[in-house]
Amino acid sequence: MGHATRKRSTLANRAIVASAALILGGGGLVAVNVYASAGENHSGQGSEWTKKAGQGQQVSTIDCPEVANDLPDVPPQARQEVDGELAKMDSQITDAYKRFADQKQQVESDPQFGKNAILNPLRDKRRASIDRIATAIGRNAQRPQGMEDLADCSLQADDPNGQDDGQGDAGGQADGNDGAGQGDTGQDGGQNGDQNGGQDNGQGGDQGNGQGQGDGQGNGGAQGNGPEAADFVDIQSVQPNVAQPQQQQGGSKGSFVTECGKNENGKFNPDNVIVAPGVSNGAHHMHDYVGNQANDAFASDDDLANGDTSCQNQGDKSTYYWPVLRLQNGQDENDAQADGGGKDQNIGEIQTPSQVTLNFVGNPVSKVTAMPRFLRIITGDAKAFTNGDANANASWSCTGFEDRQLKDKYPICPEGSQVVRSFKFQSCWDGQNTDSANHRTHVAFADNNGNCGNGFKAIPQLVQRIVYDVPPGPGFAVDSFPEQLHKPVTDHGDFINVFDDNLMNKVVNCINGGKKCT
Numbered sequence: 001m002g003h004a005t006r007k008r009s010t011l012a013n014r015a016i017v018a019s020a021a022l023i024l025g026g027g028g029l030v031a032v033n034v035y036a037s038a039g040e041n042h043s044g045q046g047s048e049w050t051k052k053a054g055q056g057q058q059v060s061t062i063d064c065p066e067v068a069n070d071l072p073d074v075p076p077q078a079r080q081e082v083d084g085e086l087a088k089m090d091s092q093i094t095d096a097y098k099r100f101a102d103q104k105q106q107v108e109s110d111p112q113f114g115k116n117a118i119l120n121p122l123r124d125k126r127r128a129s130i131d132r133i134a135t136a137i138g139r140n141a142q143r144p145q146g147m148e149d150l151a152d153c154s155l156q157a158d159d160p161n162g163q164d165d166g167q168g169d170a171g172g173q174a175d176g177n178d179g180a181g182q183g184d185t186g187q188d189g190g191q192n193g194d195q196n197g198g199q200d201n202g203q204g205g206d207q208g209n210g211q212g213q214g215d216g217q218g219n220g221g222a223q224g225n226g227p228e229a230a231d232f233v234d235i236q237s238v239q240p241n242v243a244q245p246q247q248q249q250g251g252s253k254g255s256f257v258t259e260c261g262k263n264e265n266g267k268f269n270p271d272n273v274i275v276a277p278g279v280s281n282g283a284h285h286m287h288d289y290v291g292n293q294a295n296d297a298f299a300s301d302d303d304l305a306n307g308d309t310s311c312q313n314q315g316d317k318s319t320y321y322w323p324v325l326r327l328q329n330g331q332d333e334n335d336a337q338a339d340g341g342g343k344d345q346n347i348g349e350i351q352t353p354s355q356v357t358l359n360f361v362g363n364p365v366s367k368v369t370a371m372p373r374f375l376r377i378i379t380g381d382a383k384a385f386t387n388g389d390a391n392a393n394a395s396w397s398c399t400g401f402e403d404r405q406l407k408d409k410y411p412i413c414p415e416g417s418q419v420v421r422s423f424k425f426q427s428c429w430d431g432q433n434t435d436s437a438n439h440r441t442h443v444a445f446a447d448n449n450g451n452c453g454n455g456f457k458a459i460p461q462l463v464q465r466i467v468y469d470v471p472p473g474p475g476f477a478v479d480s481f482p483e484q485l486h487k488p489v490t491d492h493g494d495f496i497n498v499f500d501d502n503l504m505n506k507v508v509n510c511i512n513g514g515k516k517c518t
Helices: 011-019 076-102 104-109 111-138 183-210 301-306 501-512
Strands: 021-023 029-031 059-063 154-157 232-234 255-258 287-291 319-323 325-327 355-361 376-380 395-398 410-412 419-424 461-468 476-478 492-496
Touching (some): 059 076, 059 111, 319 461, 395 410, 410 419
Parallel strands (some): 232 410
Antiparallel strands (some): 021 029, 287 319, 319 492, 325 476, 355 461, 376 492, 395 419, 419 461
16 A cells, blocks of 8 residues: 655644634643544443343444453464464454444444344354364364354444543553553552543543534544544543652663654554464554554565664664554545545644654663574554553644653643653563464563562563644544544554664663763
8 A cells, every 4th residue: 555645744734724623621632633422431341232221322432352362372383373263353353343334323223233243243244264274273282162152243232321430540450460460650650540530521521512412424524533532631630640660779770872864754554463464454443653664564584584673773773663644634635535544534744743752661670691593572552442541552642741641642742741651561571482362472561560470571662752842622533443542541562673683782781871872
């Protein structure tokens, strides 16, 4: 597919969006291009739609169990086939969501139609894929049992009041290796939950109702499918909530910064070589790339090792990628008719960051060991809106207010302040594997004190900070799978380590020696 044009917000754009905004009672600035979707609500719990929503109930999206999270150990011989089937299941959900969006009014007026036309065909396709996954595993290991229970999906009902569920920001919950204290982010999320859960019902929900939600545009209409007004919160109304683990004797205080640009090369695609290798449009949303320039769905480790890099230090051929952020101003990007773009309900002008910082830091209680080459790490969950927030990890804030971090809200920044996305990657490694069946269990977060459990080793922690100059107020969103409705909780980052050995040793020595290096 062709490259989309990368753009920065101009003063003209800022003036247009600001003039098209509506000042509501209470001082909230709400851009008119934030999409109404009848009060999308996320409980994090899958349920039968017919039990949860009666006839005429507003529904927002399709909720399916995440099969990858329940996979047993996948033999290496089966990994490619299993990843291909998992990517196929994502496409099945995307296709079903498109049918749901096209027939939303009929689905809401006749629940049986929704089951017959949307859910049952999707279940049958998922059962076939799950059976192929079980067969692939069974050729080289014990065939998994009971996975067919993961085939059923549901239509997620909206809250008719157009309010957030008040459960608070993601990131504070722990789930095995993936959440057992996510350093700063895990702790912040727990605090944010108390602070913002109540705010959402008061401020975000009222704003949503004030815009007259319920016109149905939000689910697959010409203007897109999210976000909504309740997905935004004024950063100035959030209390400071960042807590750092205490540095202890024996910890590693140094850091290493790698300069890889802001994707001035315009490299991005809707692939994900970690989760869906060999599958074009495996992400169903567009990714920004810095670092390695050979990354696409078909890139092998050799391709990455031999690829060019945008990093100033040519010893860093790592690949760093994340969903693009778009300005929701009604302007088409040149991927408006392409996979990952308009075909997958991702619309609007792609924004080039004003700043990208890639910093590797140490561990507060121990020294770090070198990352293995081609280690793959995913932080956050692209499907957190329907999966729940156990693996959600991205943070949102504004320059000048970064002691206040949001997990499941986009920030409304004051004039002169810029939007900040932050990702703190897992910093504990199992010491053996560069990847795992669900692409998560080979790495883990340190606990709130900085300790790595279960025999895991501390490695340099990648901290990404991405800054955008966008107009104040709502009017922007990250790309997402269509059924995830551009929720901020779905933000995520991906990293493949392709440092050469000499540079990785320098990184470790700088961090363990308490130095600041580039």
